[in-house]
Amino acid sequence: MATPKVLFAPEDGLSCAEFIEKHQxxxxxxxxxxxxxxxxxxxxVDLSTHLTKDIVLxxxxxxxxxxxxxxxxxxxxxxxxxGIGIIHNNMDADRQAAEVRKVKKYEQGxxxxxxxxxxxxxxxxxxELKEKYGFSGFPVTDTGKLGGKLIGLVTSRDIxxxxxxxxxxxxxxxxxTDLVTAKSGCKLPEANKIMQESRKGKLPIVNESGEIVALMxxxxxxxxxxxxxxxxxxxxxxxxxxxxxxxxxxxERLAMLAAAGVDVVVLDSSQGNSVYQISMIKHIxxxxxxxxxxxxxxxxxKQARNLIEAGCHALRVGMGSGSICITQEVLxxxxxxxIAVYTVADYARRHGVPIIADGGxxxxxxxxxxMSLGASTVMMGGMLAGTNEAPGEYYFQDGARLKRYxxxxxxxxxxxxxxxxxxxxxxxxxxxxxxxxxxxxxxGSVLRVCPYLSQGLKQGCQDVGARSLEHLRQMTxxxxxxxxxxxxxxxxxGGVHGLHSYEKRYF
Numbered sequence: 219m220a221t222p223k224v225l226f227a228p229e230d231g232l233s234c235a236e237f238i239e240k241h242q243x244x245x246x247x248x249x250x251x252x253x254x255x256x257x258x259x260x261x262x263v264d265l266s267t268h269l270t271k272d273i274v275l276x277x278x279x280x281x282x283x284x285x286x287x288x289x290x291x292x293x294x295x296x297x298x299x300x301g302i303g304i305i306h307n308n309m310d311a312d313r314q315a316a317e318v319r320k321v322k323k324y325e326q327g328x329x330x331x332x333x334x335x336x337x338x339x340x341x342x343x344x345x346e347l348k349e350k351y352g353f354s355g356f357p358v359t360d361t362g363k364l365g366g367k368l369i370g371l372v373t374s375r376d377i378x379x380x381x382x383x384x385x386x387x388x389x390x391x392x393x394x395t396d397l398v399t400a401k402s403g404c405k406l407p408e409a410n411k412i413m414q415e416s417r418k419g420k421l422p423i424v425n426e427s428g429e430i431v432a433l434m435x436x437x438x439x440x441x442x443x444x445x446x447x448x449x450x451x452x453x454x455x456x457x458x459x460x461x462x463x464x465x466x467x468x469x470e471r472l473a474m475l476a477a478a479g480v481d482v483v484v485l486d487s488s489q490g491n492s493v494y495q496i497s498m499i500k501h502i503x504x505x506x507x508x509x510x511x512x513x514x515x516x517x518x519x520k521q522a523r524n525l526i527e528a529g530c531h532a533l534r535v536g537m538g539s540g541s542i543c544i545t546q547e548v549l550x551x552x553x554x555x556x557i558a559v560y561t562v563a564d565y566a567r568r569h570g571v572p573i574i575a576d577g578g579x580x581x582x583x584x585x586x587x588x589m590s591l592g593a594s595t596v597m598m599g600g601m602l603a604g605t606n607e608a609p610g611e612y613y614f615q616d617g618a619r620l621k622r623y624x625x626x627x628x629x630x631x632x633x634x635x636x637x638x639x640x641x642x643x644x645x646x647x648x649x650x651x652x653x654x655x656x657x658x659x660x661x662g663s664v665l666r667v668c669p670y671l672s673q674g675l676k677q678g679c680q681d682v683g684a685r686s687l688e689h690l691r692q693m694t695x696x697x698x699x700x701x702x703x704x705x706x707x708x709x710x711x712g713g714v715h716g717l718h719s720y721e722k723r724y725f
Contacts, residue, residue, distance in 0.1 A: 231700030234591065238560050241703055245539070245556035246578060246587045250712070252700040254683025254693075263676040264686035267594045268572040269302060270482060270510040270531035273457065275595065276300035276447040277672055278585070278687060280574055282599035283307065283461035283484055285609065286623045290320035292607040292664065297321065297456035299668035300447030304459040304484050304597075311471035314460060318478040321458040328409070328423060332433035336362025337369060341377050341392065342385040348374070355420045357430050358393050368422055368430045370395045399424045402431050409434050451481060459512070461486035464494035469501060482510040485530075488537060488545060490514040491521035499528040515576060517558035519565040526569050534597065535562045536577035541600040542625035542654050543577065556591060563592025564695075582674025589675070589690055590682075590699060599623075604658035605667060612660060624655035 231252045232240065241248070267278045279301030281288040285308040288296075293303025305317045323330050333347065335356045347356065355373045359366030370393035377392055398416040400409045402425040413421045413434060423432040449457045459482040460475050462468045472483065483502065485495050490513050502511050513525040514534030522533055536559075538545035538552030545552050555578035563573045572594035579585055579596050588596050602608060603623035610621050661667055682699060684690035693699035704712070714720055 229700070231702045233697035234560065234694045234699060234701055235697070237701040237703070238557060243554050243557060244703075245554040246584045247709060248556065248704060249587070250702050250704050250708075251587070251590055251678075251682055252702055253681050254698070256680055256683060258680065258685055260673070260676045260680040262685065263679045264688075265300070265672060265675060267687045268532075269574070269595055270512060270572060271570060272531065273302075273482060273510055275302060275449055277668065278589065278593075278595040278675075279668055279671065280304060280459075280595050280597040281602050282576070282597050283459075283486055284599050284603075284625075285309070286621070287599050287603050287608055289609050290317040292602065292605075292609075293317070293321045293458045294324050294456060295607045295664040296668070297449045297458065298445040298447075299664065300449055300672075301595075301668065302449050302457055302459055302482070304461055304482075307461040307463065307471070307486060311474050314471065315474040315478040318458055318460055318475055318480050322455045322479040324456055328406070328432045328434055330432050331364065332357060332430075334359050334362060334364050334366065334430065335372070335389065336360075337388065337390050338362070339389045340386050341380050341389060344372060344377055344389060345385070355435065357420075357422055357433060358389060359430060365429050365431065367428050368397070368399070368424055371397055371420055371422065373419060397422060400434070401425075455479070457481040459484055462498075463487070464492070464498045468498070472502065472506070476506050476509060480509065482512060482531075484512045484534065485514065488515060489551075490516050490534070491524055496524060496528040499525065499530055503529050512574065514574075516562055517553035519561055522562050522565050522571075526566065526571050530571065532594075533562060533566055533571055533573045534576045535559050535573050535593070536575065536597075539577035540625065541580065542623060542656060544625075544654060556587070559588055559593050560591040563594075567592065567691075567695075582671050583678070585671060585675055586678035589687055590694055590701075592691060592694055594687075594691075600658055602661075602664060602667065604661040606663045615657070619660040620657040621660065622655065623658045 237249065265277050267275055269275050269280065277300030279296060279299065281292050281296045281303040283304040283306040285306045288303045288305055293305055296303040305314055307314055320331060333356055335358055337358055337360065344356065357368055358370040358372060359368055370390065372389050372393040376394060380392060398412065398418050399422045400412050402423055409421060413436060419436045421434040422430050423434065424430050451457050458480060460480045461484045462471055464485060464487065475483065485498055487495060495513055499511055499513060502509060510531040512532040512534055513530035515537055516522050516525065516533055516535060517537045525533060536555055539555040559575045566573050574595045574597050575588035575593035576597040579588060579598055580601060585596050600623060604621050608621060612619050612621055679690055684693055714722065
């Protein structure tokens with residue numbers, strides 16, 4: 219039998235370095251990745267990646283430290299999904315520390331700040347709380363507060379079939395009073411056993427006086443089994459980050475965050491190449507050597523150099539590319555996100571510093587492109603702002619269910635000191651807005667959004683022939699990953715076209 223000929227095929231597209239050199243000023247929508255060779259399943263792709271030098275995530279997702287994006291609920295959900303949340307600092311330091319503490323305590327199985335109601339609440343009140351919080355199990359106390367004497371427990375089973383005409387009746391007419399409880403100080407295995415034997419959905423934890431101090435939920439116990447990718451520290455607690463500024467007062471905030479157990483801090487500034495940030499990095503390294511530092515934001519190699527020399531553990535890359543950011547428009551300063559990510563990542567990798575692509579990400583494809591340009595993780599704001607876990611209430615407008623979303627440089631956000639510090643404007647009498655306020659559509663739960671993004675990223679890696687994110691970055695710098703510029707016609711062709719109407723559902 220004749221030996222098969224080895225055919226020659228010319229190289230298509232450009233390497234990343236060639237592409238960037240030839241096409242300056244481009245961002246995610248301006249290029250497409252060319253396919254490679256597939257010899258593995260998409261589910262075999264490893265999405266593990268470094269957030270910082272010492273912290274590894276099992277999914278490259280970071281929620282942005284914005285006051286309409288990340289507080290304890292979001293940070294908990296992100297950690298459960300293998301990513302991490304960065305709690306914003308547009309609040310008092312003690313409250314921010316409390317949000318960090320909630321996340322760190324979550325994985326212990328006890329809810330230490332359950333929503334508690336009073337005996338005067340009505341069925342209608344419970345239904346409103348169910349709509350607000352997304353769950354319907356509430357302890358009832360004599361004071362209506364945590365620490366009050368436990369007198370009952372109400373769940374959806376107690377009120378699901380109550381007729382509308384009885385919605386004004388007090389909850390004491392329907393609540394369960396035959397309660398199984400556990401004593402304060404009991405260990406998690408003991409509480410688990412009590413719950414399993416009682417077959418109850420909720421287990422109140424009470425002290426010797428019968429006052430509720432915590433709550434255990436069967437749903438949360440199931441979550442612990444259902445989220446094998448959870449981002450945890452050496453104590454098996456969820457990891458969480460927090461944003462701080464670079465002023466003297468932020469050193470006190472940092473001390474409170476450290477006491478609460480924060481794993482990583484983000485020095486939150488729109489332009490991170492400053493003497494203030496360098497000074498804060500040195501302070502953290504000296505005073506809190508176990509806390510990882512994400513510095514930024516930066517978009518150039520020279521900016522990155524100063525912060526790397528100061529000792530940061532990761533860099534946040536992006537300036538003016540977020541959907542609610544108008545820095546480039548108002549100040550004429552910034553950089554297109556694609557070239558910014560590639561430039562800083564290429565420089566930082568030579569010093570072992572991972573970078574976070576922050577801004578400009580609105581789809582799974584954008585995440586794939588950010589990774590292909592050298593990013594280790596992506597930071598998301600608008601993509602997560604409409605989820606159940608984001609702060610704020612849903613409202614309806616023109617038939618759409620919405621949540622408010624605003625930039626930290628918007629005038630509304632800069633009414634608080636955290637927003638002012640980020641843009642160096644706390645002492646200015648005239649505020650120049652670098653962001654806007656708006657609204658985003660309901661996206662459901664982060665627990666659905668993140669798996670969709672993960673699967674999209676895995677399939678993208680499979681198509682180019684990358685078995686892991688680390689392999690993808692190796693292909694970027696070796697030239698094996700090929701890039702192609704897109705014309706405006708190509709962009710139209712690559713999207714939905716030629717239809718009278720359609721519904722675009724992602725999951």
